[in-house]
Amino acid sequence: MDETGLFYRLEADHSLATKQIKGCKKDKERITVVVCCNVDGSDKVSLWVIGKYANLRCFKNMNMNNLNCKYRSNKKAWMIDLFFQDFIGWFDKRMNGRNVLLTVDNCPTHPKVVESLRNVELFFLPPNTTSKIQPCDAGIIRAFKAHYHRRFYSSILQGLEVEAPNPEKINILNAINFANMAWNFDVKTTTIANCFRHSKIRSEENNVPEPEVGELDEGIQGLNEVISNLHYRNVMDVEHLLNYPRENDAVMESPTDGEIIQSVINSNDDENDPEPDDSRVVPNVSLKEAFQAKVTLSSYLLQHEQNIPEVVYALQKVKDGFILV
Secondary structure, three states, X not given: OEEEEEEOOOOOEOHHHHOOOOOOOOOOOEEEEEEOEOOOOOOEOOEEEEEOOOOOHHHOOOOHHHHOEEEXXXXXXXXXXXXXXXXXXXXXXXXXOOOEEEEEOOOOOOOOOOOOOOOEEEEEOOOOOHHHHOHHHHOHHHHHHHHHHHHHHHHHHHHHHOOOOOOOOOOXXXXXXXXXXXXXXXXXXXXXXXXXXXXXXXXXXXXXXXXXXXXXXXXXXXXXXXXXXXOOOOEOOHHHHHOOOOOOOOOEOOOOHHHHHHHHHOOOHHHHOOOOOOOOOOOOOOHHHHHHHHHHHHHHHHHHOOOOHHHHHHHHXXXXXXXXX
């Protein structure tokens, strides 16, 4: 388990950061993402996302249980010890009936004692060793970020093709969807297993063969291709993008007792905080509208795309689901 900062709307263009023109300041809106998985990648735990706002307009009309992630918030989008204990308690319930050793970083935000754990034992990595033996830092987070950015930039390209206004101005809900796809579908199990092998946590007899170099670089190659298609004026190197300065600064914070008390007193302040201009309410979609959208998409695929039977069959399953509702 590990946390990482993510500038979820960061564009790969240096000129946006250097040109002093109104509207061209580099967007560094940040969230914190918690990733967790087992040694062979067969169990990728649902992401936890920490943002700055509790009641975003884009969440209205949404069933938060369907996001396939847990969302928390505080004013700085940081991991705090209360969130850590919340995560560990949730994870312990998820591991019901199993005996699990969970490796975590040794930092003030991760309390050494979490009460009432039945299925999970915490193993704290020695101080100052995270970069060397933390599997998530050995390439798992890097792969996740590469796939996230590829999906984000692909959405910008698609928006430009249909002349959508400001396609780069995604909201937290969009970011969560991209993150879920990147984590659950794009990050390969072999990449995860190899990172555990590299960090020496996995025993030699259980090691899997190291994957081909091309497989490890697949996400980077795809990201490079999408960035190239955007024709940025002063394109950013992918390595710089994936290790962007200050992205992980202060991802975690251990509040004082006074700050905890104050946060309880001001628990409703988030409702009055101004939200980003791009956070808008997603309108309610009726069953009829959803069904018609499915029909339209099926017709589009059959008329304009190469034969993709898996997608057509998946849409048919969606249609069957509508009938059964």
